[in-house]
Amino acid sequence: MLSKYLKEKRLSLGMTQKQCADRIGYETSQFISNWERGVSTPPLSVLGIVCRVYGLDSNKVKKFLVKEYVSKIERVL
DSSP: OHHHHHHHHHHHTTOOHHHHHHHHTOSSSHHHHHHHTTSOOOOHHHHHHHHHHHTOOHHHHHHHHHHHHHHHHHHHO
């Protein structure tokens, strides 16, 4: 899951949710908290910034997003 991956990467960098939010350009850490709890995913407009801040493999992030999207589709069909 992307949520778990984001949390693990943030913790491995020794950053707080607030520090990540600041570097991404958000005023509060609520966005980061929502991503890590699986409530939402990073918007496509900031996904590149998130990958740079967290040092993420963009191909791995794409795979997570596709898998989660397909899972949501399968639940409704």
